[in-house]
Amino acid sequence: MARIRLLPDAVINQIAAGEVIERPASAVKELVENALDAAATRITVTLAAGGRDLIVVEDDGEGMDHDDLHLALERHATSKLTGVEGLAAIATLGFRGEALPSIAAASHLAIESAPAPGAGHRLEVAFGTLTASRPCSRGRGTRVEVRDLFLALPARRKFLRSPETELRHVVATLTALALARPQVALFLDHGSRRLLALPAATDLQHRLADLLGPRRASQAVQVALARERLHVTGFLLPGMSPRDSILLVNGRPVRDRLLTAAANRALHAPSGAPLGATWLHLELPADQVDVNVHPAKAEVRFADPGAVTAAVTAALAQARQTGATPPPVRRLVVIPTAPSPPSSSAPRLSQPPPVRASEATSPFSAPHPFGRLIGQYRNTYLLLEDEEGLLLVDQHAAHERVLFEELLGRSTSAPVQRLLLPEVVDLPPARALLACEHRATLDSLGFEIEEASGSSIRVLGLPAGLPPTEPAKLLRRILDDLADGVAAGDTPRQRLAASLACHAAIKKNRPLQPREAEELLRRLAATRDPHRCPHGRPVMIRLAHGEIEQRIGRR
Template sequence: MPHIAILPSAVADQIAAGEVVERPASVVKELVENALDAGATSVDVVVESGGRTLVRVSDDGSGMSRDDAVLALARHATSKIRRAEDLVGVRSFGFRGEALPAICSVSHLDIETATADGEGTRVTAEGGTVQEVRDAARRRGTTVSVARLFYNAPAREKFMRSTRSEWRGISDAVVTAALVRRDVRFTLTHDGRPALALPAAPSLRSRVAAIFGARYADALVDVDDVAGAIGVCGLVERPADVGTASRRVFLVVNGRAVRDAGIVRAAEAAYRSTLPSGVRPSLFLDVTLPADEVDVNVHPAKAEVRFRDRWTVERAVERAVRRALGTPDSAADVGRAWQRGLLGDATPRPIEVDRSALRVDAPPPGGLFAADVDVADAPASVATAMREPEEEIAVPPLTQLRRTYMLFERDDGVVLIDQHSAHERVLYEQFMGALERGEAPSQRLLFPLTLHLGPAQGDAFDEHRDLFARLGFEVEGFGGHTLLVHSVPTPHPRFDAERCLRETLDTLTGDRHVGVHARHERLAATVACKAAIKAGDPLSLDEMRALFVALARTTLPAHDVHGRSTIVQLGWDEVDRRFGRR
């Protein structure tokens, strides 16, 4: 007796169903995508008992003729492709010709369809076998009803999750489709109760607002960037808001919702130095690239893609998100509706560039207020950077509040800057530049500092000795774990070098970062935090101006290295509302 045999078609169909139809949400996804491929402008989804007893998807698309409706239930039948070459750059959602027959093989399936209002066709099938084909009067479009899913596959039915869990999966599938195709109207009903009613939306922000709420959507930051042939757009969470609500990740590649850990990591990498470790932001990103640079035919459910040059795509995503986080829109605010989004397009910017305005020279890399640093003594790379022409920054009238915040007025509101967080951001970027490109200038002490360290602190210093030197600390050993400090950086006149070194070494004790860049970021962030001016420090007008200009010239002015906001914006509309004027 031979050991190899051809499987019966019924068994083969159920195996195919196992690849495509994992749960009721898979049925909803496939049927909704078929509706969208048919040109639908309206899609209605009705489910009962979490999709266990019924899934019905209705659309107003192109519909099918009688012959096509019957043929659609045959394996490998598709209207999307004709030859192997068509798989390159395929833009349709469903193209393998397996979804409908796979669903039909494990359910009672009913199709009503018409290519024009009036005469249509109804096809009834069960367990993969067509039972009846007859005429049916209906409007143009298609309705597919799937009942008793997995009725003939008890092992699969046994592994279905609870009704609530299956319903959650269905809801996520519809939401995903709605986010991809914002030009289409969607409704979702569960056990007779409306769950979603989403009209066509003009933008991603509007769609997100309709699904998750206007306040959530309005707090997101726009991403819009092009790197060569790769475009990245969408919305990302402000660092100040990360962790305050449920995390949501939504990725689209060439019009197809996908899962891709590499893109997510690249987007999260853009948040470096703005978020504490372990906190992850919400992302709504749409990536477009040439069709021949991405393979969509690598996953049975078409949920993953393969890039020809993944590194370039991930770098484009990281750059786009990083640029978005560097705009004033990413700053925290109160009453954001006045600023932009659903109620308008006005985008106030607290830091304006005006070449005819007051010129305030940028502080040298050695420190924000260190005016006595000799440029000639600085390394060549730093000295060159200091002599490079800077754009002129318009500095508004500044006021210090509670010796903690700087305040200034704009036409559309009031802006507050946290002096410690702002200085921390400035120093972090300066220290990172010193660690990556060359040593920072320092000031020699008249009398060396003597530091007696514990064993753990001593080990932390030994591990980072060369990096401390780049930051401007000239230190030598004095036996055991005792150090003599001869030179220190000068970030501001009140800088306490001994306290900064001790607290930094305490923080670095037991540091487990192994990558060079990660070590640089860790050290720069720690020293910047300890060296920055503190809340309660009085600032002169010149010092406030210098801090304002230095912050304006950073890459991420709205966030400190811990994810806290440096800038908070309050619109006049919100102020008037608080005082009862609106």
């Protein structure tokens, strides 16, 4: 008896749906791309529970009649290809004819469409089975309603994230599509909130202002490079994370490893410090790029990848030079020829304060258990000695541990350092959603924020006792850490506290006065784990006296 058999159509459809539709954002992407291919000028997306429970995409595009509407639900039925030669030069966003059948196989789907105002048609499908077909009255265009995505596929549904996380993925997807087609009006509603309101824009600069706010958009540096058959346009966005970069190829958002690697290299200084994000659009002949790589159509292959990466690198390098600011003028310090003797109230770092005879129980006594402070090595490490040898303490890691535990130990009534003037921070829409999602946790740590207009967040206060810092930069960095998943901790509160402590802690290459260093060591001694920072790095290392003598040759 044969062990190999043909799978039923229902199983085939659900397997294929898993390739095309990974999460609600995938369904939104496919439906909006269909609307753009249908020459829509206005698209409205409505969600419930981040798209897990409801997705509605409505457009004013060309629409479909009764026959086309039925055919659209058949796998590999499309109006965008007529033969194999079309695969060599694909100019539309969709072409595989898999999106609608895949969504219909994984949800309750209702679609109604009309090629002209008046008589239209409506179809209803329940997890791949057509349940209703009837005429309807509507305007020109198409409306697709998706409910209960993956409800019949519990193995897939359980891997969906929280509604807030799924919503952020949808916002990121729509942001990329909005940049690809600035001339199309795009709106996103979630529950009773309008999260994106992007009217049709005459150019990308206006669309940038709608997405990031006028102030942030004014800081963008234009990217423009034209070569024989390749054009690179877009913006370099200082102050944003390179992970927020968006890459478009012939109007299609892509996740190409080659392009991403080239952009990341150009977006980091030689020291490794990030220089910002980029929103780039590459235009090249359709026969020079293959988009038929994966069912999700997010990966591409280039006929000449070397030329593409060289163009991206050159375009970003040119933009970096254009947007570079002159180096700051350093203050001149005149060093006296003969140092003045230290005052009695401010002992030198090499001389600890005098200790009374009654307290001098040990030459290494100190107000903490780490030993006597000798000095600071390269303005980065505190050098101490005790009975066992030398101790080298990383001042940044030590302060990070102190701030982390102090933030987590805050009570709800702990004081907050109010800003004299609240600072408005313009963020990408997905980052603004992330800030709102974690607002209560931030408030519990003393970092008070509130929503402003659009995708802006207003910073009202910082945790009392936090070192002086720039609130806008601090907020952006901790949101980047959350989005990238690099913050340490098991709970959102721990991750936020770790990120906040890391970015607020004193940095390397900063001189510390003896009293500052002693106070830091005293606070470190009061922590539960003074030997490791929240990320797991060691705070201190020890050089035993015996090891020192052995290396010197005394033993």
